[in-house]
Amino acid sequence: MGERFRHPPPPSNRMLRMPTAPLAILQQTFGYQGFRGLQQEIIEEIMRGGDALVLMPTGGGKSICYQIPAIARPGTGVVISPLIALMQDQVEALRQLGVKAAFLNSSLDIDHQKATERAFSKGELDLLYVAPERLNTERFLKILRNVRISLFAIDEAHCVSQWGHDFRSHYLELSLLHERFPEIPRLALTATADLKTREEIIQRLGLQKARVFLGSFDRPNICYRITPKKNARNQLLQFLKSEHPGDSGIVYCLSRRKVEETAAFLKAQGLTALPYHARLPAEDRQQNQRRFLREEGIIIVATIAFGMGIDKPNVRFVAHLDLPRSPEAYYQETGRAGRDGEAANAFMVYGLQDVVTLRQMVEASEAEEHHKRLERQRLDAMLGLCETTSCRRQVLLRYFDQAAPDHCANCDNCLSPPATWNGTEAARKALSCCYRTHQRFGAHHLIDILLGKSHERLERFGHQHLSTFGIGRDLGEKPWRSVFRQLITHGYLEVDQAQHGALKLTEACRQILRGEKELLLRWDDDPRQARSSGGPTRGAPRPFNPSEHPLWSALRQLRKTLADEQGVPPYIIFQDSVLMEMVERKPKTLGDFALLSGVGEKKLLRYGQPFVRVILEYEKS
Ligand code: ADP
Ligand code: ZN
Numbered sequence: 233m234g235e236r237f238r239h240p241p242p243p244s245n246r247m248l249r250m251p252t253a254p255l256a257i258l259q260q261t262f263g264y265q266g267f268r269g270l271q272q273e274i275i276e277e278i279m280r281g282g283d284a285l286v287l288m289p290t291g292g293g294k295s296i297c298y299q300i301p302a303i304a305r306p307g308t309g310v311v312i313s314p315l316i317a318l319m320q321d322q323v324e325a326l327r328q329l330g331v332k333a334a335f336l337n338s339s340l341d342i343d344h345q346k347a348t349e350r351a352f353s354k355g356e357l358d359l360l361y362v363a364p365e366r367l368n369t370e371r372f373l374k375i376l377r378n379v380r381i382s383l384f385a386i387d388e389a390h391c392v393s394q395w396g397h398d399f400r401s402h403y404l405e406l407s408l409l410h411e412r413f414p415e416i417p418r419l420a421l422t423a424t425a426d427l428k429t430r431e432e433i434i435q436r437l438g439l440q441k442a443r444v445f446l447g448s449f450d451r452p453n454i455c456y457r458i459t460p461k462k463n464a465r466n467q468l469l470q471f472l473k474s475e476h477p478g479d480s481g482i483v484y485c486l487s488r489r490k491v492e493e494t495a496a497f498l499k500a501q502g503l504t505a506l507p508y509h510a511r512l513p514a515e516d517r518q519q520n521q522r523r524f525l526r527e528e529g530i531i532i533v534a535t536i537a538f539g540m541g542i543d544k545p546n547v548r549f550v551a552h553l554d555l556p557r558s559p560e561a562y563y564q565e566t567g568r569a570g571r572d573g574e575a576a577n578a579f580m581v582y583g584l585q586d587v588v589t590l591r592q593m594v595e596a597s598e599a600e601e602h603h604k605r606l607e608r609q610r611l612d613a614m615l616g617l618c619e620t621t622s623c624r625r626q627v628l629l630r631y632f633d634q635a636a637p638d639h640c641a642n643c644d645n646c647l648s649p650p651a652t653w654n655g656t657e658a659a660r661k662a663l664s665c666c667y668r669t670h671q672r673f674g675a676h677h678l679i680d681i682l683l684g685k686s687h688e689r690l691e692r693f694g695h696q697h698l699s700t701f702g703i704g705r706d707l708g709e710k711p712w713r714s715v716f717r718q719l720i721t722h723g724y725l726e727v728d729q730a731q732h733g734a735l736k737l738t739e740a741c742r743q744i745l746r747g748e749k750e751l752l753l754r755w756d757d758d759p760r761q762a763r764s765s766g767g768p769t770r771g772a773p774r775p776f777n778p779s780e781h782p783l784w785s786a787l788r789q790l791r792k793t794l795a796d797e798q799g800v801p802p803y804i805i806f807q808d809s810v811l812m813e814m815v816e817r818k819p820k821t822l823g824d825f826a827l828l829s830g831v832g833e834k835k836l837l838r839y840g841q842p843f844v845r846v847i848l849e850y851e852k853s
Contacts, residue, residue, distance in 0.1 A: 254279065254300050261303070261329050263832035268293050270445045275301050278383055278417050283442035285389070285434060286421040289449050290564075291545075291571035294421045295322065298385035301417075303331060303358045307380035311361045313387040314400050317521065318543055319361040325804050326359060330834035335361035336372075353379055364391075364402035373412070381416050384409050389420035392436040393429045395603070397536065403436075410438040418442070423567060426560050426632065428606075449563070449632050453570045454578050456624040457644040458617070460714065460756040461583035464553050465497055471551065471579050472503065472531070480524065481549035482542075483533045484556075484565055486589075494553065495533040508534035526801045528788070539565060544801075545572035546808045552580035555590055558610030559617055559631045572809050582618055584675055584717040591720070591727040615721035621650050621754060655753035656744065658707060658715050659724065663741050665700040666725065669693070671736040675716040678735065679704075682712060714756040722751075783818075783850045787811045790846050794839065805839065806830065818847050 251257050254275050258264050267275070270286075271293055277284050278301040288294050302309025313319050319335045326333035334348045334357055352360050353375055366372050386409075391400040409418060420437055422429070434440060459467065468483065483498075485491045488509040498505035506520040524532045525544050532538060536556075550569040556562040562580075570576025594607045613631055620627050624643040629636040639646050665678050680687065681695050684702025695701060704712060716735070719725045724741040728734045743749040788802075788811065795802040810830040819825040822840045831840075 252304050254304050257300050257303050258296070259832075261331065261832045261834070262296065263826075263828070263830050263835065265829065267296075270447050271297055274419070274445050275304075277443055277445075278419060279304065281415075281417050283417055283439055284419045285430070285439050285442045285444045286419055286447075287430065287445065287449075288421070288423065288447035289451055290423045290567040291451070291573065292423070292447050294387075294423075297421065298383060298419050299326065299331070299359065302382050302385070305382035307382035308352060308355065308357045309359045309382045309385060310376070311359060311385040311387060312364050312367060312406060313361050314364060314391050314398075314403070315388075316363065317518075317525075319363070321525070321543055321801065321804065323359075323361055324800050328800075328804060328835065328838075329832055331359065332357050333359040333361070336366055337361075337363040349375060355380055364400060364406060368402070368405045368408060376413070381413065384413070384416060384418045386418065386420040386437065388422060389433045389437065390422040390424035390429050393424075393432045395432075396424070396429060407436060407438050424560065424564065449634055450625065450629060450636065451567060451570065452640075452642065453573055454566060454576050455642045455644075455647075456566070456578045456628070458580045458582065458624065459644070461581040461586070462710075464581050465494065467581050468494075468551055468553060468579075469498070469501060471549075471577075472498075475577065476549050478529045479548035480529055480544065481531055481547055481551065482538065482565075482568060483531060483551045483553060485533065485535060486554035488535060490553065491533050491535055498531060498533065503531055504529060505531040505533050508532050508538040510535065510537040526795075528792075528802070536561070536565065539568060542568055543571075544568075545803050546574070547571065547576065548574075549577040549579060552578075552582070555580075555582045555586040555618070556614060557590060557593075557607070559613050559628060560610070562614060562617070563628060563632075572807055574809060574812075580618075584713045584720075587615060587717055587720050588674070588727055588733050592733055595727075612721075612723070619718055619721050619754060621645060621652055621752075651755040652752045653755050654750060655715060655718070656747075656749075656751045658704070658711075658753075659719060659741075659744050659751045660747075661700065661704050662712070662715055662719060663724065663737060663745055665698070665704075666735050666737060668698050668700055669695060671728070672731060672734045674733045674735060675713065679709060679712045679716070682707075683709060710756070715753065718753050781815055783815050783847065784811065786846050786850060787814055787843065790842060794842070806835070814843065814847065818851065819844060820848055820851070 251260050255267070258267060269292065270288070274284055274286055274297045278298070286294055286297055298309060298311065313322070316337045316339050319337060320339070323333045323335045334351060336345060336348055340348070351357055362372070386406055388398065390396055391398050392403040392406070393399060418439070420433055420439055420442070422433065434442070461467070483494060485494055488511050491507050491509045495505045495507040506523060508517060508520050520532065521538070524530045547569045550566045552565070556565060566578035569578060590611055594604060594611060597604065597607070599607070617624060617627050623636070623638060623640050623646050625640040626636040626638060641647070661682060662678065665681055666673070669678065669681070677690070680690055681698060681701055682704030684705055686696045690696060707715070716725070720727065720735070723738055724744060725735045726738050728736050744751060791802045791805050791811065794805050807830060810828055813828050817824070817828070819828065822836060822844060825831060825840045825844055826836050
């Protein structure tokens, strides 16, 4: 076999020396052709010694922005990262590239810790990842003072925000970096886009002088779809079976119980689904997360406790069975899909009960009024996103103050515009029914009145004698639920927390009652839903159906074997995109193999031969 691999001769280990110019590092070490988006500008700023705040979506390529200057500048780059599992994977991925990286966190035994500290003190590392709680110890600060530091990178910088659910109190102490090491460049990085969080990061980390790099938050490869809830589980099952057989993905639910039930349901249907929520014993949680990261085709059913730092690049879908509380949350959660740039789906079902529950949760919270008001606005914006009949991507990006074209061609509304109907008359009936019952009842009761469904509770209030009793028989129960949901989301009705979710009229509904305004509603039972289930159409389209390609399976098998030998996740050896390129181009020499995007010098040396061998064998057969 040996003579087949003559061009070029595999570089020997001794020849592998790190280049020092950023572009050369990108090409030789990482195996990528050129920088993306703002990467180059950010790296130049750090190389100059400046500070930077980097706001880029998940999968936007933030890590390279500090990894490359850390390698290029003299000294060690210190990266503060909140998640232990993430740290390990990142360090492992860097080592695979031949970068001298290490981490310090509580998962290490004392000997490893000491060895790492020694290597760090001697200046042997390019990058050191540390947990935030370690930084502010006298012991570590003492080491820091005696080592040459190239930069500080603060990953997941939104963890300083006390309002976010990723808040970490130790992040507040990171302002000491600025105070004690004012001359060392700092980068703070986050995928959280909203202005308030941004301001909080700047203020709390003392980044007033930092240049802000705001990338586009668009995730063109994610197809957004939001559908009214009918039978949520079956809708989910249908979605998984028809569009994602064998894929990895996340299903989000609001409550622990629903997580358990949904996971059990999917399991019973023959899918590999694992639960994840905060009340699960720590070992189970870790094991499920680990399996999700290391195995292929696992569905994790989770509360929002699952997510930050899930670095898995090939999550093919994120499904929501409950409504997130804000567009930020929706964006973050759906953003975990398709980090690798390949097509991915964001799928959500939502209904009247979600709206009522979330409104009640906001009202019942202990937060200050000011904070509640913000939460209300966020929820309204989220509902607006659900109900919109225009492009979802545009609504989402506008929420983050980013421009977007009218038509994205990769969301349900663009792929097949939703049907609407004139709901003015129906709305008037619903509103007057609410008024005549003194605004003391919930949607369920009001719908019974409109449909003329008499029962004991209804009769106890004498509601069978109301003039609105039975005036809504022209519509079924489902359309009525849709009407009420839309009246709430559009702000014509509000949920009264003090009265167990009774619906009340708002100022805005006068115009409708007086006939001064027409109301266009979404038609929920829209035949287009059957049509639009063809899957995503944009993003990097898959050139072939991977699961059916024999070479693909052989390459995946090899990757899995190599990964298991080293005890690392398969994507650390090569990401799916690299394997796909192998299937497409079928490189038969190491020279051709080196041209694949994502194959740097070190990986060529380590993995070139076995992969090329598999390709040659495939060609022969
Ligand atoms: P983030 O941290 O912003 O979520 P990552 O740093 O994990 O994103 O990068 C996302 C993906 O994009 C990774 O697979 C990474 O290897 C790839 N990537 C980053 N920069 C480039 C580049 N310049 N060319 C090609 N691929 C890149
Ligand atoms: Zn669109």
